[in-house]
Amino acid sequence: MAHVQKFTRGNLNGLSIHLDRKTDHHSNEEIDPTKTYLNVDLCQKEGDTLSRLNDRLKEVYCMKREDVKVGCSWIVTLPKTLKEQNESDQREFFEKTYAFLTERYGGGKNVLSAQVHLDETTPHLHFVFMPVVWDEKKQREKVSAKEVLNRNDLQKFHGELDTFLKKELPTIYKDGILNGETIELDSVKEIKKYAKQIQEKKNDLSKELELFSEPKKVFDQVEKASKKSLFGDKVTLPYSEFEKLKTLSLSGIKLNNQLNQVSEASKKDLTALKKEVDLVEQEKTDLKGQLEQANQRADEATEKVTYYLDTLENTLKTGQKFKDQAIIYKSILKDAKIPFQISEMEKQGRLILSKVENGRMPEDEQKAKKWISVLEQNKEAGTIPLNRLESILEVLKAFLEKLLNKELKFSLDGLKSRDTELKKNQKPTHSNSMNRGR
Incomplete structure (x- = not known):
């Protein structure tokens, strides 16, 4: 009726996809996507499994190791005797089970998910929680699946769950789960x-x-x-x-x-x-x-x-769009009787114009001078409209002057600092020594 699993932080990423039904492509053939809307999360906290995990980890101590089990999951299946019961009785069974598990494992603050999956062949509850204990020595909460799911807890679990449900659901839960029907081959x-x-x-x-x-x-x-x-x-x-x-x-x-x-x-x-x-x-x-x-x-x-297929499809669409635009521009240039072939110098010049117009400036003084040189050559050759070219040249020259002033300021500050240091370390002169002797 119930079994338990432990998960690392890496495992919980895949678990969240399965529990929260973040995809329509399921490897489990028992899942019927048309019934997914019937699923219920009995944990009413905000966010999904992963966000709740990260929020709780901010409040407790957890070792920084990839193999640390930060989450545990009990899967509780609806008993055969309740499969023919009405929806209200089935929901009450899962709600009481959720209450038992929440109380057993530290309260609602440790619950990460409580998804009731009704879109599979057999209805079942995924109760995911963070195994937290109190560290008496360091006076803090810490993550420890080994201490929470110990041998004693696992041995008593089914019997105590069975007793609890019989007490809470006396009219619908009569036969229990410990009825000897679990003998296997x-x-x-x-x-x-x-x-x-x-x-x-x-x-x-x-x-x-x-x-x-x-x-x-x-x-x-x-x-x-x-x-x-x-x-x-x-x-x-x-x-x-x-x-x-x-x-x-x-x-x-x-x-x-x-x-x-x-x-x-x-x-x-x-x-x-x-x-x-x-x-x-x-x-x-x-x-x-x-x-x-x-x-x-x-x-x-x-x-x-x-995700990768969607990204590739979007990239191909964008590439096709640019290809179509290139064909259109080429056709316009042909109609205007403007030769499509341009020199390498003009290509570089137009690329520089585009970068500056879009807010991308040269990284250093050397590159700024090179950009200015390329634009000056295009100005002399008359390849680019003069009004556009001169406005960009003014911007680049002002940017270069700013770079030079900044470097000069740093150089002067450095000299002043060096001079002050030398004066402090300068040895006293002979006359000063004699004066101190007197």
Whole structure:
């Protein structure tokens, strides 16, 4: 009915895509996108799983390691007995389960998500929380999945959840989850291991039971052979009949002892068998968790591929737009009888004009001088309209002058600073030494 998983910060990115249904491309074929609108997040906090995670991490201590389990998730499936119940009863089951889990794991501040997925074959709750404990030594909250989901918690979880739900939902939750219906194929194999031993005990007991196959007949024979004395309550029996009666009595005692031994052995066998079943259940839970993680990684990869395809499509559209514009401009130039071929000098000049007009200035003095030189050459050649060219030249010359003044100021400040330092470190003259001596 329920199993648990632990997640690192990296895992939770894929988990959020799956839980919050951030994509329409699901690797899990059981998801019906037409029913996704029916899903409910019982956690009413703002944001999604990832934003809630980041907000809570700001409030607690967490080691800066990629393998730290910052999130845990219990997946609780709707019991078979409730599948035929109405929607209201099913929702009440999930709400009570959410209340139990919230209280168990530190309250609402640690809850990251509580999505009830109704768009899959079997309705289930994903309860995601941050495993937080109180660090008594350092007097602060810290993240520790190992301390929260310890062996004691996992062993008691199903039983305590079952007890809680029976108390809270007495009318709709009657059968519970601990009803012995979870035995798998591996447990049946375990049972078969004891078949030979059971058969041997059965054969031994059968021999003892032969005397009891027709007990009335045995007692009738004994009664017929017995003789009651005239005085007192004594009964006399032939020795052979007495032996039968004695054998019957001893066999009964022996049978009773053996039954007690078998009963005790069976209890031990059942205890060992239950442990094996628990291990199989845990392995099954782990495998299911690994499958869930694989599905989440597949969803994340699909999301990335979709993003890159969209980006590529937009880039191709933009490229086609520029290509169409180039064809149009070329056609206009042809109609105006302006030669389309231009010199390399004019190309550089027009690129410089475009950069300056769009607010991109040269990085340093050397580049500024080069830009001015290229524009001066175009001015002499008459390749670019003069009014546009001269306005940009004025801007560049003013920018260059500003650069030079800034460098000059830095140089003067440096000289002044150096001069002050030299004066401080200057050794006293001979005359000053003599004056101090007097």
